[in-house]
Structure formats: structure tokens, C-alpha cells
Amino acid sequence: MEEARTSWPLKILVLLLFAFLLVPVLVVIPLSFSGENTLRFPPTSWSLRWYGAIFQNQRIMSGFRISATLATLVTILTLAITLPAAYVIVRLRTRGSEFLYNVFTAPLLLPTIVLGLAILIIFAPLGLLGTFTGIALGHLVLTVPYGIRVTATALAGLAVPVEEAAATLGARPLVVFTRITLPLIAPGLLSAAALSFLVSFDELVITLFLAGPRVSTLPFEMFRHLETRSDPLIAAIAVLMIALTLGAVMIVHRTVGLSKSFAGGR
Numbered sequence: 288m289e290e291a292r293t294s295w296p297l298k299i300l301v302l303l304l305f306a307f308l309l310v311p312v313l314v315v316i317p318l319s320f321s322g323e324n325t326l327r328f329p330p331t332s333w334s335l336r337w338y339g340a341i342f343q344n345q346r347i348m349s350g351f352r353i354s355a356t357l358a359t360l361v362t363i364l365t366l367a368i369t370l371p372a373a374y375v376i377v378r379l380r381t382r383g384s385e386f387l388y389n390v391f392t393a394p395l396l397l398p399t400i401v402l403g404l405a406i407l408i409i410f411a412p413l414g415l416l417g418t419f420t421g422i423a424l425g426h427l428v429l430t431v432p433y434g435i436r437v438t439a440t441a442l443a444g445l446a447v448p449v450e451e452a453a454a455t456l457g458a459r460p461l462v463v464f465t466r467i468t469l470p471l472i473a474p475g476l477l478s479a480a481a482l483s484f485l486v487s488f489d490e491l492v493i494t495l496f497l498a499g500p501r502v503s504t505l506p507f508e509m510f511r512h513l514e515t516r517s518d519p520l521i522a523a524i525a526v527l528m529i530a531l532t533l534g535a536v537m538i539v540h541r542t543v544g545l546s547k548s549f550a551g552g553r
Contacts, residue, residue, distance in 0.1 A: 295449040298550055315525050320333050347505065348505060354488050358484045360486040370438060373439040373441075374442060376489055377439050403492050406496060416499060417500065422494060422504070425497050434479045435478070441476070442468075444538070449467060477539055481539050485531075488528075490504075491510060505528075
């Protein structure tokens with residue numbers, strides 16, 4: 288009875304929170320179909336002209352290609368770093384496991400602008416400012432903590448006796464990992480990859496500290512565009528980025544399920 292009395296207020300609260308989060312989206316989508324030359328809500332005319340303008344803008348398209356390439360590389364590097372690190376933290380359980388986990392996830396405790404300034408100070412003497420390598424390393428500082436958390440959660444949810452059974456049947460550690468552990472935590476790895484890609488693709492603050500005239504990402508070009516113009520082009524790009532995010536989430540959901548992806552496939 289008590290659960291029935293408390294469920295409705297909780298549902299109402301959740302609905303209000305969802306409504307609060309969705310309000311910006313409900314404003315951006317109509318703006319992207321505006322036929323006017325300036326941002327105005329609600330639009331007085333409707334058109335698809337700004338979606339076509341995206342593909343005619345060389346800076347925006349160049350930023351998109353760089354962002355896609357950068358996010359793909361960062362995702363691969365994130366998995367290459369987080370998989371062995373999470374395995375050491377969760378499975379080996381050494382004295383330094385907790386310390387190692389805290390080190391990997393420490394960037395999540397800092398405001399992004401403070402983190403960006405710290406990276407700028409470190410990268411400047413190394414000549415990494417305004418380079419593709421510098422931006423990739425800066426994004427890794429953000430994506431690795433997320434990858435560690437998701438991968439470690441997937442490994443922690445995997446029953447150890449399953450691996451032990453394979454070992455007792457004569458399988459070597461590498462065989463156990465590749466044929467038992469890796470397939471079972473694949474949902475978690477897929478989620479870590481999707482999250483890392485989206486975080487890198489959408490990152491702006493750290494990119495503002497590291498980008499230059501030779502290398503600039505899509506969010507950086509959007510920010511630069513807004514400094515000089517106030518047309519609905521940015522709204523159209525934002526809608527496409529929202530669609531990209533929803534597409535990534537749907538791929539994870541349709542492939543392995545969202546609940547399984549964060550619970551190690553149980």
C-alpha cells in the first residue's frame with residue numbers, strides 16, 4: 288500500500304524533470320525549419336533551406352569530418368586503455384586497484400573549464416596546441432573515465448565462476464578472456480564505445496582551449512558561427528546532432544539492450 292501511495296508523486300516528479308530537460312529540444316526543432324534569416328520563436332515561415340545550407344558551408348562540413356574522425360580515433364583508444372585497466376582493477380584486486388580507479392575517474396570531479404585550462408598549460412610547452420594529436424589527447428582525458436566506469440561495471444557484473452569453470456577445463460588465461468570474458472562483457476564495451484564517441488564528438492570546452500586555425504571540430508565551428516551570426520543554421524545542425532545521439536542510443540538498445548549494456552550482459 289505504501290508503495291502505491293508514493294509511486295504517483297514519484298512519477299509526476301520524473302515527468303516534470305523530463306519536461307524540463309526536453310524544453311530546449313522542443314524549441315530547437317521548430318527553429319531548424321524556420322524560413323527566416325534570424326532566430327525567432329515561433330517562426331513565421333517554414334523551410335528546409337537551413338538543412339541544405341549545412342552542406343554548402345565548407346567550415347561546418349570540414350568540422351564535421353574532423354569531429355567524426357577524431358571521435359572514432361578517441362573511441363578506439365579509449366577502449367584500448369579502459370579494457371585492460373578495468374580488468375586489472377576488477378579482477379586482480381591489488382592494493383592499488385582502488386587508487387588506480389580513482390586516478391582514472393578523477394577528471395569527472397573537475398569542472399570542464401578547469402580541466403581545459405590545466406590541459407592547455409601542460410600541452411603548450413609540448414607544442415600540442417592547435418593539432419589533431421593535442422585535441423585527441425584532450426578528449427581522452429574526458430572519455431577514459433566514462434569508459435572505465437562502464438567497463439568496470441560490466442566486468443563486476445560477470446560471474447567469476449564462469450571464467451573459473453573454463454580455466455578448470457584446461458583453457459589458458461588468454462583463451463578464457465577472448466572466448467568467455469570478452470563476449471560476455473561485449474554489451475558493456477559497446478556502451479562504452481557509444482558513450483566515448485558521443486562525448487568526444489560533442490565536446491566544446493576543452494576543444495576551445497586546444498583548437499587552432501588548422502584543426503577545428505564541429506562544435507568549435509558552431510561556436511564560431513554563433514559569434515558572428517544568429518541564423519537558424521545552428522538549430523538545424525543541433526537537430527542533426529540530436530538525431531545522431533538518438534541513433535547511437537537506439538543501436539545500443541536494439542543490439543544488446545540498455546539495461547544489459549550497463550550490467551555486464553546479465
